[in-house]
Structure formats: structure tokens, C-alpha cells
Amino acid sequence: MRVTVNGEARELPDGTTVADAVAAVTPAASGVAAALNDEVVRRAAWAATPLADADRLEVLTAVQGG
Amino acid sequence: MTTTDGAAGDALVIAGEAIASRLIMGTGGAPSMRVLGEALDASGTALTTVAMRRVDPAARGSVLDVLRERGIRVLPNTAGCFTAGEAVLTAELAREALGTAWVKLEVIADERTLLPDPIELVDAAERLVADGFTVLPYTSDDPVLARRLEQIGCAAVMPLGSPIGSGLGIRNPHNIELIVEAAGVPVILDAGLGTASDAALAMELGCDAVLLATAVTRAQDPALMAAAMRHAVEAGRLARRAGRIPERRYAQASSPFEGISGS
Numbered sequence: 001m002r003v004t005v006n007g008e009a010r011e012l013p014d015g016t017t018v019a020d021a022v023a024a025v026t027p028a029a030s031g032v033a034a035a036l037n038d039e040v041v042r043r044a045a046w047a048a049t050p051l052a053d054a055d056r057l058e059v060l061t062a063v064q065g066g
Numbered sequence: 067m068t069t070t071d072g073a074a075g076d077a078l079v080i081a082g083e084a085i086a087s088r089l090i091m092g093t094g095g096a097p098s099m100r101v102l103g104e105a106l107d108a109s110g111t112a113l114t115t116v117a118m119r120r121v122d123p124a125a126r127g128s129v130l131d132v133l134r135e136r137g138i139r140v141l142p143n144t145a146g147c148f149t150a151g152e153a154v155l156t157a158e159l160a161r162e163a164l165g166t167a168w169v170k171l172e173v174i175a176d177e178r179t180l181l182p183d184p185i186e187l188v189d190a191a192e193r194l195v196a197d198g199f200t201v202l203p204y205t206s207d208d209p210v211l212a213r214r215l216e217q218i219g220c221a222a223v224m225p226l227g228s229p230i231g232s233g234l235g236i237r238n239p240h241n242i243e244l245i246v247e248a249a250g251v252p253v254i255l256d257a258g259l260g261t262a263s264d265a266a267l268a269m270e271l272g273c274d275a276v277l278l279a280t281a282v283t284r285a286q287d288p289a290l291m292a293a294a295m296r297h298a299v300e301a302g303r304l305a306r307r308a309g310r311i312p313e314r315r316y317a318q319a320s321s322p323f324e325g326i327s328g329s
Binding site for chain 2: 006007025026028030031032033034035038040042043058059060061062063064065066
């Protein structure tokens with residue numbers, strides 16, 4: 001399936017979860033949040049949330065600003 | 067008496083929580099984490115903003131570590147959001163990532179001015195307050211808009227002095243005074259300050275705190291300017307509480323005229 005992660009198209013195997021996709025982007029254990037198709041997915045639900053074709057996943061953290 | 071003694075019992079309180087410094091810092095614009103850390107130390111700040119952005123796998127060092135090492139409370143912002151929907155989602159992500167329901171709400175109208183979009187701002191503030199956030203909105207220096215934001219349930223109002231990063235200082239001190247007079251929540255002067263006298267003026271006008279970033283992080287010596295801002299905020303606050311003399315058109319002698327030699 002084809003999923004967009006932080007604006008980049010990726011080919012991921014079926015069954016890939018939000019937890020898998022986040023882990024591929026960052027090893028950080030905290031300070032990170034994910035939104036799937038503009039809805040926040042709580043960290044506790046990452047492992048149980050499978051991705052589907054054409055999903056858009058955003059993985060954010062805090063940076064310098066403001 | 068030191069300024070520290072003068073500040074005793076005069077804590078900034080936002081949403082029922084005491085904040086140990088009236089200088090709130092931003093972290094944007096610093097050339098390195100080391101320079102940022104030195105500036106934060108010199109500022110004495112207890113509350114500092116961060117932005118939420120896509121994870122950069124190549125990034126080295128985290129601003130969160132810089133704040134955690136110093137025990138500084140983190141205040142996520144919604145910088146870069148142009149609509150209420152974007153701002154609400156960013157605030158929700160920040161709450162999830164950082165474990166805080168406090169948010170500096172920023173909804174800007176365009177990239178050239180970075181001025182707040184009042185329509186989107188009010189919409190976002192209503193939605194976030196309803197969702198349990200402690201909302202600190204970055205707003206224009208419009209007293210009516212500030213009043214509306216307070217009525218919605220915002221925990222503070224944060225009018226700009228002038229456009230973000232401009233260093234133009236406080237362009238409409240009269241409006242800031244009007245906002246202060248009417249506000250029942252803390253007023254935090256946010257954006258546009260260039261140097262220490264701007265921060266002192268904000269406090270003399272009655273603001274409860276000052277939020278600044280660029281003035282420090284892009285100064286030639288950020289740590290030195292951070293120290294200057296810290297002293298300016300303290301001095302301005304003390305002057306406000308002390309009650310300044312009225313301005314007069316003509317001189318008023320401070321030495322007595324009685325007993326002048328030869329009179």
C-alpha cells in the first residue's frame with residue numbers, strides 16, 4: 001500500500017501500524033505525536049492502529065520557535 | 067533593597083498557576099542549542115515556547131532537552147497556522163506530544179505581516195477552550211478583540227507590540243493601556259520588542275508579562291540581551307507598582323525655595 005508520511009510517499013507492507021511507521025521516522029520514545037488523516041492518534045493506540053492505502057500520516061515533535 | 071526583595075509575593079499567575087518569571091521566552095532564531103541555553107539561563111525565564119513541526123530524522127539535539135535540563139516549563143505554539151482547523155490540530159498534537167494542555171494560540175493571516183487573523187483566532191480559541199485547553203492567544207493590539215478572547219475563556223491575552231520579529235517596539239501604547247485597564251486575565255505583551263526599553267515600557271504600561279524571542283536570539287550577544295531583558299522586565303514591573311509621577315508641562319523644584327542664601 002502507498003502511504004504518505006510527513007509529506008513523502010512510501011510503499012509499506014499491508015498490516016503496517018502507526019507505531020511501525022513512526023518508528024521508521026524517529027527513535028524518540030517521547031515528545032512525538034502522530035495525526036492520521038488530520039486526526040490525532042494517541043500514543044497508546046499506535047500499535048493497534050493499522051494504516052490503509054492512501055492514508056496521510058503526520059509525525060510531529062517540538063522544535064525551536066515562537 | 068534588591069529587586070528580588072521587591073518582587074517577593076508578586077508572582078505572575080496564569081490559570082491559577084504561579085510562573086516564577088514575568089519574562090516568557092521564545093526559542094526561535096537562536097543559532098545553536100548552546101547559545102539558546104545560555105540565553106535562557108541569563109533570562110531567568112520559567113516558561114518558554116516551542117513550535118510543532120514534522121520530525122526531522124537528521125536533527126541533532128532537541129529543544130525539549132534544553133528546556134528539561136533547566137526545569138523550564140514548555141509552552142507549545144501554533145505558529146505557521148493560517149486557519150482555525152490547522153491551529154486546533156496542532157494544539158492537539160502538542161498536547162499529545164508534550165503532555166501539556168497549555169497552548170500559545172497563533173493563527174496568522176499572511177506571511178508578509180504575520181499579523182493575527184482575528185476571525186480564525188476567535189474560532190480556534192472557542193474550540194480549544196471547549197476542549198479543555200488553557201489558551202494564551204497571540205492577538206492584535208485591538209482592545210475589543212482582547213475582550214472577546216477573554217469572554218471566550220482564554221487564560222490570558224497576548225497583544226503584539228508590533229509585527230513579529232520587527233523590533234519596532236510598542237507602536238500603540240494607548241491601545242495596550244486600554245487592554246490592560248479592561249482585562250481580568252493576565253496581559254502578556256507578545257511580539258515586536260527590539261530592546262530592553264521596549265520591555266520596560268510594556269511593564270510600565272501595566273502588562274503582566276512579556277514574551278519575546280527574536281530580540282534576544284538574534285541580538286549580537288543573545289545571553290547579554292537576555293540579561294538586559296530580565297532586568298528591564300523587573301524594573302518596569304517595579305516602576306508600575308511604585309506609581310510614577312504625573313507628567314507636567316513645567317518644572318517643579320525638588321529643592322525648597324525657602325532659606326535660599328541672600329533672599
